[in-house]
Amino acid sequence: MKKLLFIYNPHAGRGQIRGKLAEILNAFTRAGCLCTAYPTQAPGDAARAARELAPGFDRVACCGGDGTLHEVVEGLMELPEGSRPPVGYLPAGTTNDYARNLKLPKGMEEMAALAASGEPRPVDIGRLGEKWFIYVAAFGLFTDVAYNTPQSFKNTFGHLAYVMKGASELGNLKGYSLRVEHDEGVLEGEYLYGMVSNTVSVGGVLGLPSDEVVLDDGLLELVLVERPRSVAQLNATILALAKQEYNAESGVVGLHSSRFRIACAEKVPFTLDGEFGGEYAETEIAAVNTPVRIVYGK
Ligand SMILES: [Mg+2]
Numbered sequence: 001m002k003k004l005l006f007i008y009n010p011h012a013g014r015g016q017i018r019g020k021l022a023e024i025l026n027a028f029t030r031a032g033c034l035c036t037a038y039p040t041q042a043p044g045d046a047a048r049a050a051r052e053l054a055p056g057f058d059r060v061a062c063c064g065g066d067g068t069l070h071e072v073v074e075g076l077m078e079l080p081e082g083s084r085p086p087v088g089y090l091p092a093g094t095t096n097d098y099a100r101n102l103k104l105p106k107g108m109e110e111m112a113a114l115a116a117s118g119e120p121r122p123v124d125i126g127r128l129g130e131k132w133f134i135y136v137a138a139f140g141l142f143t144d145v146a147y148n149t150p151q152s153f154k155n156t157f158g159h160l161a162y163v164m165k166g167a168s169e170l171g172n173l174k175g176y177s178l179r180v181e182h183d184e185g186v187l188e189g190e191y192l193y194g195m196v197s198n199t200v201s202v203g204g205v206l207g208l209p210s211d212e213v214v215l216d217d218g219l220l221e222l223v224l225v226e227r228p229r230s231v232a233q234l235n236a237t238i239l240a241l242a243k244q245e246y247n248a249e250s251g252v253v254g255l256h257s258s259r260f261r262i263a264c265a266e267k268v269p270f271t272l273d274g275e276f277g278g279e280y281a282e283t284e285i286a287a288v289n290t291p292v293r294i295v296y297g298k
Helices: 018-030 045-056 066-077 108-117 150-165 167-172 231-243
Strands: 002-008 033-039 059-064 087-091 120-128 131-133 136-140 176-182 185-197 220-226 252-257 259-272 275-295
Touching: 002 018, 002 045, 002 066, 018 033, 018 108, 033 045, 045 059, 045 066, 059 066, 059 108, 066 087, 066 131, 066 275, 087 108, 120 136, 120 259, 131 259, 131 275, 176 220, 220 231, 220 275, 231 252
Parallel strands: 002 033, 002 059, 059 087, 087 275
Antiparallel strands: 120 131, 120 275, 136 185, 136 259, 176 185, 176 259, 185 220, 220 252, 259 275
16 A cells, blocks of 8 residues: 555644544545544644655645645655655645645545545745745735735735725835846846745735746746836736736736846845745745646646
């Protein structure tokens, strides 16, 4: 039998996994796996479990939010590449951004069956300095206060357009004066918000067109929102974000690159996959081409 390590966060998504454990374990067994279940005990525990236990297993399945998957991949990245089992993902968070890339079936039992026996595909992982992210590194507007939980992240983006619409707030919006090097050149300007991502969904609200995003192409997407100078520009920015139209005229820059170097006169706080990821005046972000494998749906 295949040996499967099941790492799950019992608190994710308001504990929605608790009533489903029996059917999940049964689906693993039906798929020919002997399962070892590990409920995480604290933040950081999924990374530790993956790092310490995964090398003895044929496959890892994880259940939780984007943060749980982030930790599992973080733990695997500390292992030699040949010791990283493929990962099946059963999303059970409140936002589940990354799952939107994977075409997973509905229902825990179906997702468990797929996680155990589906075909793993190589995916890229982002690196910011010494840290990893699976789908987004972001900075700017609200990110210093709001990314501690997926729900506040989501709410923040829901409020973004609303808050930005208050013209009286324009002068108070904090921008970062940045120099951003990418594969094709350099951008300089004052930006409210920026993200480097490998996903079609961020915060369940902000998105990228699915035909523009490929998880294993060695490229990350950059979206930069300029600080609006006028109400007219503000309106153009909000419209561009809503329609996912990223171009210079709208004040929203969008481009693909394999690496970025971001420099600012002050320290910029970053979030990685929705969690605080440190503050940097200068940082390098790069795609690491397919160091791990994740199971997709059809
Ligand atoms: Mg990509």
